[in-house]
Amino acid sequence: MxxxxxxxxxxxxxxxxxxxxxxxxxxxxxxxxxxxxxxxxxxxxxxxxxxxxxxxxxxxxxxxxxxxxxxxxxxxxxxxxxxxxxSFRDTPSGTLRINTSVGAARQAMPVFIAYLQRYPEMKVDIVTEGRLIDIVVEGFDAGIRLMETVPQDMIAVPFGDRQRFAVVGSPTYFERHKPPRTPADLTAHQCIRSRMPSGSIYQWEFERHGETMRIDGAGAITLNDASLMLAAARAGLGLAYLSEWDVRGDLEAGTLVRVLEDWTPPFDGLCLYYPGRRHVPAGLRALIEMIREYADANSARAAGKRKRRVQPARGTRR
The missing domain is CATH 1.10.10.10 (Winged helix-like DNA-binding domain superfamily/Winged helix DNA-binding domain)
Known part of the structure; x- marks a missing residue:
């Protein structure tokens, strides 16, 4: 035959x-x-x-x-x-298939752009979806997700800084509602609810001084996309619970106001993960190395900012 x-x-x-x-x-x-x-x-x-x-x-x-x-x-x-x-080639070539979420893909895009510029013979096929899948069964080379969601049998490479969530609302919303001082105060507010890929409603998570709370706030609108939640918050429909990465620009511009900041501690952020029981392709190895470069550069910038903040002011204060 x-x-x-x-x-x-x-x-x-x-x-x-x-x-x-x-x-x-x-x-x-x-x-x-x-x-x-x-x-x-x-x-x-x-x-x-x-x-x-x-x-x-x-x-x-x-x-x-x-x-x-x-x-x-x-x-x-x-x-x-x-x-x-x-892998004995001087320049990696081929296609990498990456599974991730929409939000993670947005954060990772600068690295993928730099990767394709450095390795023009590589192609990257990025598939975004909310649900967590088995990347081996589904035929992916690697995935990008929050560290806490990665299966234990995978090798994880930290990707960027630690992250935090933020509770935000528009200035017009706070003209009509008193800002919450504790998570329990959210029962008196309109919350923009978030639907998980499983269909369940995500409960907002808070922690301070060892005390943890989960809040399933009431609200008139339920969404399953961060960009839509952001738009709803800007429009004054209620408070949204989103990552700092999503709301950073609005906070700097003043289009959103943050509350309950001391109740949202940082947690481990994104990582690239891949199965460790087989040979790692040259293209994936090159991406891993670039991610480590990216993480090191971010750490250096963060250390520089901290150093500038603690420097004493020049001259004598009168």
């Missing part, structure tokens, strides 16, 4: 991941018809139907499920061998 090519195997695995020929074709940057032809050719060659197809759904057949479970790790080993051989 003629041996099938890697492209056909990649096609089958992509369809198996997405349960969709269209989504798999988008991932592989090929037409849907070309992908369907590749899968059909492989099925004809081995004489077995790998997928059950209807006009509305695609699912693995019993033979297809067994085929994928055998081929996926073997193909991963082949890719690792190719990456390892390619």
């Amino acid at each position: 003629k041996t099938s090519g890697l492209a056909e195997l990649e096609a089958v695995l992509a369809v198996a991941r997405h349960r969709s020929f269209r989504a798999a074709a988008n991932e592989l940057s090929v037409s849907k018809s070309a992908l369907s032809h590749a899968v059909g050719a492989l099925e004809a060659r081995i004489g077995v139907r790998l997928f059950n197809r209807t006009t509305r759904s695609v699912s693995l057949s019993e033979a297809g499920a067994q085929f994928v479970s055998t081929v996926a790790p073997a193909l991963s080993t082949i890719h690792a061998a190719l990456d390892q051989a390619g």
Whole structure:
């Protein structure tokens, strides 16, 4: 029997991941018809139907499920061998697939821009979604998430500074409402509620002097996107609970006012994470090194700011 090519195997695995020929074709940057032809050719060659197809759904057949479970790790080993051989190149090349959230992607964009400028033969495919996935099963090289959400069997590389949340409202909102002094005061306020990818409502988390609180505030609007929550807060619809990174510009401009700052301590921020049980591709190694450079530069800038703040004023105060 003629041996099938890697492209056909990649096609089958992509369809198996997405349960969709269209989504798999988008991932592989090929037409849907070309992908369907590749899968059909492989099925004809081995004489077995790998997928059950209807006009509305695609699912693995019993033979297809067994085929994928055998081929996926073997193909991963082949890719690792190719990456390892390619690591002897002077300049990394290939494609990195990164899974992350929208907010994390926005924060990481300066690094990705610099990365592509430094390594023009690399491509980066960034997929954003709220839910936390298994990056190995879904075919990603790495992910970027908050450190606390990363699975323990992954290698994590800290990405940027520690982060904090901020409770913010517009000046017009505070013209009508007295600012809260403690989290318990939020029961008298309109809160812009946040819906998690799971469908549950996120409870605002607070901590001070060892005391912790979770608040599920009432409000007229519930959203699942930080930029929409920001717009609602600017419009005076209520208080929003967002990351400092999201609200920094508004706080500096005075379009939003922060409250309860002493109740939102810092926590570990973003990290890039990847599986440690296989060879790390040259392109991913290069990205890891750039992230470490970025983190070191941020730390140096932060140390410089702290040093300038503690310097005594010149002259004698009268």
